[in-house]
Amino acid sequence: MLNLLKIWRNEKSREIIVQIIVLIIFGWFISWLVGNVSGNFERLGKDLSFEFLFIPAGYDINQYLISYNNRDSHLRAAIVGLLNTGLVAICGIVIATIFGLFLGVLRLSKNWLANRIAYWYVEFTRNVPILLHILLWHGIIINTLPHPKQAIDIFDVSYLTNRGFYIPKPIAESGIELFYLFTVIAIIFAVLFSRYSKKRQELTGKQFPVFWINLMVIIVFPCIALAFNNFPISFSIPELKGFNFRGGLHLSPELIALTFALAIYTAAFIAEIVRAGILAIHKGQREAAESIGLKPDKVMNLVILPQARRVIIPPLTSQYLNLTKNSSLAIAIGYMDLVATLGGISLNQTGREMETMVLVLLIYLCISLSISSLMNWYNYRVKLVDR
Template identity: 80%
Template structure:
């Protein structure tokens, strides 16, 4: 107890000294700590945003736009990395020599090249290989792909859309309840119900029925070429695409090795027992191996999700306006509030990381073995 109290006193003294030192340096420079800059006009444009924004909005709104852009990359990157990583991890253990070697070479090459080079490589590929806006790849006269980005129709809601939303919510609730019912039935009887296809059909069909019943309350805003670029519709910038691909593909290499280690941690007798009762290899992997392997996979997988989210801060290298580029970059340079902006950025990344960790720890507790 004496040692612990002494350590806590030392930590408290160090933090106190650090804060007083910062305060003394700021006074010597004639500066104070203030967050009033958040409410003055930002004065700069952002090339990708999920909420309405223009350069007359405040630095606070610019920071929110940057945070949403960071979240967008993180979500898409995690989905891509998980799907690709799990697939590669399984292929890595395949009895097919060629497939196993290709997965091995991919993993070794990808994870031994710095992530920044991956980002620059994908950005260069997209910018230099796709055509200019006037020669954009036309997809059914409603979507267009060029080196300025990917433009798709934007749905515009009208009166009556509430019924579509209501039926969508009902479909989701039904899917959750049906999933629990199917799992309980499988545990009791061993009977497997086509949960995925039934839930998918319900989630799609109910809103579609509501769409026609309420009189087609959704119209589409088609992107149109005006001048040197497209106007209208929804826009996915090349920077967003490059960053998502780079982060997803890079992180997938690490996830693949985690999945491989998790599968190898399952005793081979489990596979042999499953095969002995006539289960196909795909069923063995889905129903026997992966459910047991995920208890080993999830803890290190959490670290990879955190790494991907934090690596998104490298977006500034290709001009993607994320949290670091907006609040921690342009806003910092314009206002001179380096301490305030860095504290905000650090606290936001800390909060996001802790949220991801909390969710993954909750899921880990749901699937862990329960002692009897």
């Protein structure tokens, strides 16, 4: 008895005992959960099977990034949905980041009007639920834009309607390979050139206008390739045929509304994160930078932002994750994302709610873990290096 008491009083052994107890409870709980589910399945006469993934889905999807028709399997339908989720998430993250950065800087501006506009934007946007943003944008597009027959015509090549935006679609013809090749060469050149000029600057102090030179190269080089092969690109122009426009690239109202709503909602949060990051840098840093004669944009780009980045990135990661997961609200307006395909129509058609939901959960988990490991890697790269 005394011995037991002794073990309990020893801090180290107590820690181990507590951990073992917690582990046992956790293990018991997991086994109960699994047993409960399988027991209920048995009672309901259901089995756990993923065979449904390989039978034809039978339904159509209005937006697919890989080829798809209703004879393809539920698995392929799920992948189509996953890619649609990815499309919205990536576009949303890019727009939200650019817009949020801009707003965050605006919010710190000494210009009263700019400052107030950013302030009200942030306060208004982030205090309205995201679902309302999505419904609002969708509602605006389908209720205010005209029917395809009265479409808003932009130079006879693009059309705005309540069925979405139709824009010309570039179609590659033979001879395009040279263009691809030159683009790759231009990008490789740009990377090498910026490395070289950095090294040169460190050695001699002399600078190239790297950004402008690279921009020129990336634009001009591929254009030369195009001209050389007599411009092997044609455009499919949308045309009104019957009920709808045909040809061209169709951006559905659902895609536009969802991307926009997610981007401007998340941008409000990002703006605050950027502001917090910049304010976290001691004003002595700015003053020191100014005192050695750096121009304001150099102060921001070389002194403030590199330090602020470390404060900004961890909460920014959370915002990226939020945006990606919020994209599942797509179901409210009928955008065919992962939840609407695998977790929606496939679930309905096959009745396999446990299987589809487990899959959807796992896929979202994988997406989120990849985003956060990518951001952690970036965070590691920009972290403060002690010298």
